[in-house]
Amino acid sequence: MKSLNLQEILSEASRARDEYENYLRELVEFPSISNDPERKEDISRCASRAAELIRQFGGEASILHSQNGAPFVHGTFVSNEKYPTVSVYNHLDVIPASKETEPWKTEPFVFTKIKDQYFARGTTDDKGPALTALFSARLARQFEIPINIQFLWECEEEIGSPHFEEILRKIGRNARTNSVVVSDTMWLSRKKPTITAGLRGFIGVRFVLETAATDQHSGDVGGAARNPIGELMALITEIYDAHSGEVHIPGFYKDVIAPTKSELKDFVNSGFTAAWFKKTYALKSMRVNDSLEIMKRIWAKPTFEIHGVTGGYNGPGLKSIVPPSAEVKASFRLAPGQDPLKVAKLVRDFVRKKNPDVKVHIHPGSGAYLTQKTSPLADAAKKAVLFAFGKEPVFVREGGSIGSVISMQKILKCPVMFLGLSLPEHGYHAPNENFDWHQASRGMAAFLEYFNQLSK
Amino acid sequence: MKSLNLQEILSEASRARDEYENYLRELVEFPSISNDPERKEDISRCASRAAELIRQFGGEASILHSQNGAPFVHGTFVSNEKYPTVSVYNHLDVIPASKETEPWKTEPFVFTKIKDQYFARGTTDDKGPALTALFSARLARQFEIPINIQFLWECEEEIGSPHFEEILRKIGRNARTNSVVVSDTMWLSRKKPTITAGLRGFIGVRFVLETAATDQHSGDVGGAARNPIGELMALITEIYDAHSGEVHIPGFYKDVIAPTKSELKDFVNSGFTAAWFKKTYALKSMRVNDSLEIMKRIWAKPTFEIHGVTGGYNGPGLKSIVPPSAEVKASFRLAPGQDPLKVAKLVRDFVRKKNPDVKVHIHPGSGAYLTQKTSPLADAAKKAVLFAFGKEPVFVREGGSIGSVISMQKILKCPVMFLGLSLPEHGYHAPNENFDWHQASRGMAAFLEYFNQLSK
Numbered sequence: 001m002k003s004l005n006l007q008e009i010l011s012e013a014s015r016a017r018d019e020y021e022n023y024l025r026e027l028v029e030f031p032s033i034s035n036d037p038e039r040k041e042d043i044s045r046c047a048s049r050a051a052e053l054i055r056q057f058g059g060e061a062s063i064l065h066s067q068n069g070a071p072f073v074h075g076t077f078v079s080n081e082k083y084p085t086v087s088v089y090n091h092l093d094v095i096p097a098s099k100e101t102e103p104w105k106t107e108p109f110v111f112t113k114i115k116d117q118y119f120a121r122g123t124t125d126d127k128g129p130a131l132t133a134l135f136s137a138r139l140a141r142q143f144e145i146p147i148n149i150q151f152l153w154e155c156e157e158e159i160g161s162p163h164f165e166e167i168l169r170k171i172g173r174n175a176r177t178n179s180v181v182v183s184d185t186m187w188l189s190r191k192k193p194t195i196t197a198g199l200r201g202f203i204g205v206r207f208v209l210e211t212a213a214t215d216q217h218s219g220d221v222g223g224a225a226r227n228p229i230g231e232l233m234a235l236i237t238e239i240y241d242a243h244s245g246e247v248h249i250p251g252f253y254k255d256v257i258a259p260t261k262s263e264l265k266d267f268v269n270s271g272f273t274a275a276w277f278k279k280t281y282a283l284k285s286m287r288v289n290d291s292l293e294i295m296k297r298i299w300a301k302p303t304f305e306i307h308g309v310t311g312g313y314n315g316p317g318l319k320s321i322v323p324p325s326a327e328v329k330a331s332f333r334l335a336p337g338q339d340p341l342k343v344a345k346l347v348r349d350f351v352r353k354k355n356p357d358v359k360v361h362i363h364p365g366s367g368a369y370l371t372q373k374t375s376p377l378a379d380a381a382k383k384a385v386l387f388a389f390g391k392e393p394v395f396v397r398e399g400g401s402i403g404s405v406i407s408m409q410k411i412l413k414c415p416v417m418f419l420g421l422s423l424p425e426h427g428y429h430a431p432n433e434n435f436d437w438h439q440a441s442r443g444m445a446a447f448l449e450y451f452n453q454l455s456k
Numbered sequence: 457m458k459s460l461n462l463q464e465i466l467s468e469a470s471r472a473r474d475e476y477e478n479y480l481r482e483l484v485e486f487p488s489i490s491n492d493p494e495r496k497e498d499i500s501r502c503a504s505r506a507a508e509l510i511r512q513f514g515g516e517a518s519i520l521h522s523q524n525g526a527p528f529v530h531g532t533f534v535s536n537e538k539y540p541t542v543s544v545y546n547h548l549d550v551i552p553a554s555k556e557t558e559p560w561k562t563e564p565f566v567f568t569k570i571k572d573q574y575f576a577r578g579t580t581d582d583k584g585p586a587l588t589a590l591f592s593a594r595l596a597r598q599f600e601i602p603i604n605i606q607f608l609w610e611c612e613e614e615i616g617s618p619h620f621e622e623i624l625r626k627i628g629r630n631a632r633t634n635s636v637v638v639s640d641t642m643w644l645s646r647k648k649p650t651i652t653a654g655l656r657g658f659i660g661v662r663f664v665l666e667t668a669a670t671d672q673h674s675g676d677v678g679g680a681a682r683n684p685i686g687e688l689m690a691l692i693t694e695i696y697d698a699h700s701g702e703v704h705i706p707g708f709y710k711d712v713i714a715p716t717k718s719e720l721k722d723f724v725n726s727g728f729t730a731a732w733f734k735k736t737y738a739l740k741s742m743r744v745n746d747s748l749e750i751m752k753r754i755w756a757k758p759t760f761e762i763h764g765v766t767g768g769y770n771g772p773g774l775k776s777i778v779p780p781s782a783e784v785k786a787s788f789r790l791a792p793g794q795d796p797l798k799v800a801k802l803v804r805d806f807v808r809k810k811n812p813d814v815k816v817h818i819h820p821g822s823g824a825y826l827t828q829k830t831s832p833l834a835d836a837a838k839k840a841v842l843f844a845f846g847k848e849p850v851f852v853r854e855g856g857s858i859g860s861v862i863s864m865q866k867i868l869k870c871p872v873m874f875l876g877l878s879l880p881e882h883g884y885h886a887p888n889e890n891f892d893w894h895q896a897s898r899g900m901a902a903f904l905e906y907f908n909q910l911s912k
Contacts, residue, residue, distance in 0.1 A: 035773030095775050103670060159773065186676070200675065204774040213738035214559060217885030218761040219656065219856025220642070221737050222789055223701055223753035224744060229762040230698030233689040242686030245679055281677050282669035282780070285813075288680060297679035305674040306685040307777055312764030317491030317615065318660040318785050318819060319551050321763055321885060324738070329774050333678050357741075363774060400675025429673030429777060 001456040002145065004449055006387065012139060013441040020135060020440060021118065023053060025111035027092070027127040028120035034070060034093035034159045043155050046092050047071040050130075050153055057138045059151070064170055069163030074171055075151035077137045085148040086454050087177040087412070088137075088447075089404060090130030090184060091157030095429055097121040102431040116437040124426035126157070128435035129183040129443065132421060136447030143448065147455040150177055154404060157184070160204060161403035162364040168411045179377055180408050181450065183443075185398050185420030186428060189280075192271050193385045193393040195378070196418035197263070198370040200302070201334030202401035203344055204363030207232055207351065212324035221322050228326040229312050235355050236328060239347075240304045245287055245297070247304050247332075249350045257337035259300045259397075266373075267295045270396045280424045299397035302335045332365075333399060340365035366403035369416070377417045380453035384419065388446035419450055457912040458601065460905055462843065468595060469897040476591060476896060477574065479509060481567035483548070483583040484576035490526060490549035490615045499611050502548050503527040506586075506609055513594045515607070520626055525619030530627055531607035533593045541604040542910050543633040543868070544593075544903075545860060546586030546640060547613030551885055553577035558887040572893040580882035582613070584891035585639040585899065588877060592903030599904065603911040606633055610860060613640070616660060617859035618820040624867045635833055636864050637906065639899075641854050641876030642884060645736075648727050649841045649849040651834070652874035653719070654826040656758070657790030658857035659800055660819030663688055663807065668780035677778050684782040685768050691811050692784060695803075696760045701743055701753070703760050703788075705806045713793035715756045715853075722829075723751045726850045736880045755853035758791045788821075789857060796821035822859035825872070833873040836909035840875065844902035875906055 013020075030046035033039040047063055047070070054061035054075035061075040070093065097108035105119075106112040112119040118128065130153060137149045152175075154164055168175060187194040211226040240247045247253070259267070274291040277283075277298075288294060297303070311326030313319035332343060344362045351360050372378055373395045385393040405416050421443040427433040469476075486502035489495040503519055503526070510517035510531035517531040526549065534541075553564035561575075562568040568575040574584065586609060593605045608631075610620055624631060643650040667682040696703045703709070715723070730747040733739075733754075744750060753759065767782030769775035788799060800818045807816050828834055829851045841849040854876075861872050877899040883889040 035771075035775065037772065096769075096771050202675075202776075204776070206774070211740050213740075214883075215886050216737050216739075217856065218759070218763070218787060218789065219658075219854065220880070220884065221733075221739070221754060222761045222855060223757055223759035224733070224742050224750040225737065225739055226741060226743055227698055227701075227762055229765060230692065230696070233692045233762070234698040236686065236689045237693040240686070242683055242690040245683075277677075277680070281672045281681065283672075283677070283681050284667050284669075285682060286680050287682055294680040298677060301679055303674070303679035305678045305776070305778055306683055306689070306768065307674070307775055308768030308770050308779065309685060309765035310770045312762065313552075313785060314764050314766045314770065315491075315552050316493065318662070318787065319491065319763055319885075320658075320660070320761070320787050322761055323764070329769060331674060331774065331776050333675065398675065399678060400673065424676070428676065429775075430671050 002143065002452055004452055006445055009139065009445045009448055010441055013444045016135060017437065020131060021113060024118055024123065024128055024131055027131065028111050028122045029109055031109045032093050032155060033096050034156050036096060043070050043093060047073050047155055050092055053134065054151060057134055058141060059137065064167050066163035066166045070155035072155060072167045073151065073153035077141065077149040079146065079148055083146045083148050084454060085150055085177045086451060087150040087152055087180045088133045089152045089180055089182045089408065090133065091126045091154040092130065093155045093158050094122040095158050104431045117434045118436065119432060119434045121433050123433055123435035124422040125428050125433065126184045128440060129421045132440050132443040133183055133447050136444045136451065139444060139448050140451045145451050145455050147451050149451065157402065157404060160202060160364040160366065161407065164404045165407045165411060168407060175412060177412055177414055179414050180412060180416045181419050182402060182405060182416060183419050183421060184402055185418045186422040186424060187420065188270055188272055188394065188396065190423050193389050193391050195381050195385065195393045195395050196398045196420060197373055197395040198397035199368060199405060200399050200401050201338060201340055201365060201367040202403065203332045203334065203340050203365035205330045205347060206361040207235065207328040208359045208361065209357055210325035214324050215321040218320045218322050225322050227322055229309065229323060231355060232326050232328045235351065235358060236306060238354050245303060249346050251346050252343065255337040255339065256302065256335045266395055268292060270394045298399040300335060302338060303333045304330065306330050333401060334368050336368040336370055338367065340367055366401060366406045369405045371417060372415065375415065377415055380450055381417050381419055383453055384446045384450035387449040388442045419446060458599065458908055460599065460908055462901055465595065465901045465904055466897055469900045472591060473893065476587060477569060480574060480579065480584055480587055483587065484567050484578045485565055487565045488549045488611060489552050490612050492552060499526045499549060503529050503611055506548055509590065510607060513590055514597060515593065520623050522619035522622045526611035528611060528623045529607065529609035533597065533605040535602065535604055539602045539604050540910060541606055541633045542907060543606040543608055543636045544589045545608045545636055545638045545864065546589065547582045547610040548586065549611045549614050550578040551614050560887045573890045574892065575888060575890045577889050579889055579891035580878040581884050581889065582640045584896060585877045588896050588899040589639055589903050592900045592907065595900060595904050596907045601907050601911050603907050605907065613858065613860060616658060616820040616822065617863065620860045621863045621867060624863060631868060633868055633870055635870050636868060636872045637875050638858060638861060638872060639875050639877060640858055641874050642878040642880060643876065644726060644728055644850065644852065646879050649845050649847050651837050651841065651849045651851050652827065652854045652876060653829055653851040654853035655824060655861060656855050656857050657794060657796055657821060657823040658859065659788045659790065659796050659821035661786050661803060662817040663691060663784040663786065664815040664817065665813055666781035670780050671777040674776045674778050681778050683778055685765065685779060687811060688782050688784045691807065691814060692762060694810050701759060705802050707802055708799065711793040711795065712758065712791045722851055724748060726852045754855040756791060758794060759789045760786065762786050789855060790824050792824040792826055794823065796823055822857060822862045825861045827873065828871065831871065833871055836906055837873050837875055839909055840902045840906035843905040844898045875902060
């Protein structure tokens with residue numbers, strides 16, 4: 001194992017800064033929105049450009065296709081077959097963004113540099129971190145780190161990775177790797193480098209009810225006609241208590257594995273406070289105000305969330321219609337122990353009993369994931385972060401979900417570690433999403449040291 | 457009183473058909489949507505053109521302005537100060553329409569003639585009937601009917617007539633009239649000419665809850681953050697039982713006056729059937745299936761209806777956010793006896809108790825209205841319909857609301873009668889709204905005979 005010099009790496013990063021910004025601009029300006037069927041072409045173009053970038057950097061790259069899914073970018077930097085291989089997972093797809101309906105200060109699909117910040121959908125989630133790791137792969141060659149690096153760049157992460165396993169199986173033995181590092185997670189704060197110790201699982205659910213064929217005037221039919229929004233509201237209110245957040249579906253909590261005492265101690269020592277959380281996420285008030293209880297709720301407990309309602313009138317003022325149909329968009333985040341398929345069945349059964357006319361569409365889900373906090377990989381990650389950012393990282397969970405993590409553990413049969421670079425102020429899944437040069441350049445150093453640690 | 461000849465009137469109507477269609481085209485192509493602040497200019501242009509039309513037809517017209525409201529068209533056809541005066545109420549504003557989000561087969565603000573049908577938003581509600589009455593005023597002069605006719609054309613009916621009383625008071629003694637006839641109601645079916653015996657009252661309500669400043673990722677905050685859509689759903693579910701339709705606000709039903717036995721007999725004899733209702737309004741199923749119970753529910757009982765939910769994600773697929781705010785658009789239709797101000801207070805008090813963070817915006821409302829079924833005016837209306845359409849009309853209530861009716865009764869101190877021309881298949885407040893030449897031409901004859909009856 002080499003002894004790397006941080007200043008030397010940061011100088012190299014600085015020299016490559018224009019290049020980094022230009023490539024990030026190219027990638028984020030593809031509106032690669034995976035939940036929008038009209039963006040298929042943009043996703044393909046984004047994947048092609050990303051594969052080309054890997055080749056420009058000296059790697060090999062191919063684009064793989066699943067039966068019905070988006071393309072997948074498979075990149076390799078093989079120096080010597082005898083070296084160990086580390087795989088870096090990132091995703092190139094993004095969630096929707098609209099300046100019309102959300103308070104974006106810049107165009108969401110136009111790269112805007114303001115001082116050291118880069119604004120656009122996808123900058124921090126997850127194109128910026130993906131590109132950072134790619135720059136590190138080039139540095140690894142330059143510094144002759146004896147390791148092979150493989151890139152797994154997915155384009156369906158934001159829709160639950162429905163074809164990821166199919167793709168991994170397609171790559172087959174070529175995907176052989178000693179470990180995977182996922183760079184799609186967030187720090188507690190800029191001052192608290194964080195290595196993700198676990199993720200929640202996820203099941204997306206759409207509840208759809210159709211009671212008529214077209215809008216009707218509530219003066220004509222109101223009272224006798226069914227109101228699909230009203231009925232879905234009643235159903236949701238049976239599913240959970242919106243005030244406490246408690247889910248009322250029988251058996252829902254049965255398999256939940258609570259965090260250990262040692263883990264709760266890590267939570268308490270993480271520096272997380274209720275006041276910081278409230279301010280960071282611009283919350284006017286919260287369900288609870290106790291810091292530990294908040295950490296448990298966002299990291300370790302399941303949650304049911306309503307994301308939106310379609311159907312009915314959404315314009316200005318009122319329009320006194322009885323809508324013909326409505327859809328509630330929602331999801332469950334799952335705790336360790338909860339089986340997504342089992343929970344999906346509980347949900348379907350519950351709805352069938354409460355309102356059999358409601359159609360339940362369940363989106364591909366994944367279970368929660370817990371990483372090992374004491375292992376050579378965890379040590380390597382800790383050292384890499386300390387080397388690049390000058391601070392010892394904390395190990396706490398994250399409340400989000402990355403479906404592919406479970407798939408990689410299962411199919412690649414190797415441990416999965418996290419090396420995230422995003423910060424809460426980067427506006428992950430929010431308007432004015434951004435990434436910054438500090439996280440990118442130090443991130444390059446962290447990845448390089450991580451590769452270095454794994455090469456021994 | 458003259459003895460009019462139906463064939464002669466219909467011949468006159470036929471001669472004027474091109475004119476009618478051209479003017480209707482002009483009026484409906486103004487998107488005079490009163491709940492959309494961006495349509496103010498369109499409403500003004502529509503009102504100006506309508507006033508000009510009255511002048512073209514030989515009447516006098518002026519446009520009146522309220523403090524903050526839309527313009528109002530006041531037209532008069534005074535033949536002799538000694539003659540009685542009848543006022544005709546219509547409105548020139550419309551509800552929104554969108555080909556993007558609703559199944560319109562034609563452009564909603566482009567007049568499209570298909571055989572004898574005229575398609576566009578506003579054709580049946582209420583520009584077509586308004587124009588029909590105007591053509592009758594010209595015929596009344598031609599046939600030398602000894603009556604003065606006044607037109608009251610409002611542009612805020614669809615938002616609850618918030619400035620109508622202010623305007624009526626402004627017209628003052630010039631508005632003096634012996635009676636008012638409102639042409640903004642619907643028949644039971646083409647085969648069942650219907651004179652409206654009563655209307656429900658209306659209060660529009662928007663429930664708004666803000667719990668944060670921007671969208672947040674449900675992986676980051678889900679479980680600890682409040683979910684404003686979820687909380688509004690819980691509130692709505694406390695307000696009413698969406699399955700039965702029963703409102704749970706204490707005291708809500710206290711003042712409701714039930715229909716009399718004689719009126720219920722009229723309901724039963726009206727020819728209304730559950731099967732017809734279900735088919736006409738394209739309902740897949742209903743809250744109840746008994747015909748009389750449906751009639752009671754849509755005409756005589758109050759109802760709470762949810763019209764839409766804004767806030768959260770409305771696009772394709774899912775977007776796993778916790779939204780910062782949400783708004784539920786809803787309304788109450790009121791039964792005779794219920795005081796809109798009193799109900800508004802009950803609603804506010806109930807919400808304050810259940811979720812004090814929810815802001816309740818109540819839109820100007822009106823009480824229910826019952827007309828007299830045995831009176832010279834009712835007889836005139838009956839005779840006019842029989843004369844023009846060859847069928848005895850039935851007297852049943854309508855479940856809609858026309859706020860201005862209460863105002864006219866109060867300020868003009870005269871009885872209000874109904875002479876509606878719309879049919880259920882005209883798609884009142886629905887996509888593919890239309891009017892037809894049969895109702896327009898026979899409607900001209902009905903208005904003329906009504907004027908004739910009142911001239912005696």
